[in-house]
Amino acid sequence: xxxxxxxxxxxxxxxxxxxxxxxxxxxxxxxxxxxxxxxxxxxxxxxxxxxxxxxxxxxxxxxxxxxxxxxxxxxxxxxxxxxx
Amino acid sequence: xxxxxxxxxxxxxxxxxxxxxxxxxxxxxxxxxxxxxxxxxxxxxxxxxxxxxxxxxxxxxxxxxxxxxxxxxxxxxxxxxxxx
Numbered sequence: 001x002x003x004x005x006x007x008x009x010x011x012x013x014x015x016x017x018x019x020x021x022x023x024x025x026x027x028x029x030x031x032x033x034x035x036x037x038x039x040x041x042x043x044x045x046x047x048x049x050x051x052x053x054x055x056x057x058x059x060x061x062x063x064x065x066x067x068x069x070x071x072x073x074x075x076x077x078x079x080x081x082x083x084x
Numbered sequence: 085x086x087x088x089x090x091x092x093x094x095x096x097x098x099x100x101x102x103x104x105x106x107x108x109x110x111x112x113x114x115x116x117x118x119x120x121x122x123x124x125x126x127x128x129x130x131x132x133x134x135x136x137x138x139x140x141x142x143x144x145x146x147x148x149x150x151x152x153x154x155x156x157x158x159x160x161x162x163x164x165x166x167x168x
Binding site: 001007008009022025026029030031033034035036037038039040041042043044045046047048049050055058059062066 | 085091092093106109110113114115117118119120121122123124125126127128129130131132133134139142143146150
């Protein structure tokens with residue numbers, strides 16, 4: 001099995017209202033050292049073993065066109081092979 | 085500056101409707117090798133340098149009591165020190 005771990009974050013410089021709300025909340029919770037917070041998504045996709053090149057190309061494609069919004073979001077993909 | 089990277093995921097075995105919806109969508113997008121998808125949150129907190137022990141304890145506390153729901157979610161925290 002192959003596992004793709006996709007991390008999607010608002011681009012630096014793009015206003016992240018969820019992060020800003022959380023920043024205030026964390027300070028109120030006593031974590032006064034908080035300077036900035038960014039909130040993103042983590043999508044873990046477990047894939048049947050197949051031609052690895054095809055999988056990487058295809059996951060890259062869905063990440064760019066379907067899962068992330070490249071105008072305001074950046075993403076990275078980490079790969080992991082799991083033997084069963 | 086210290087950076088805490090908090091990853092929150094639905095626990096294994098807990099039904100994840102968002103992941104299930106995404107699994108079907110990815111297959112429809114042609115990623116037919118998709119077996120399972122889990123969707124979680126990534127929260128990146130940048131903190132002023134302070135007593136590291138206090139920060140770790142405090143972030144652990146807000147993660148458990150405020151950011152994650154330990155009944156249905158698991159979380160892990162990665163730490164990174166950034167020199168400026």
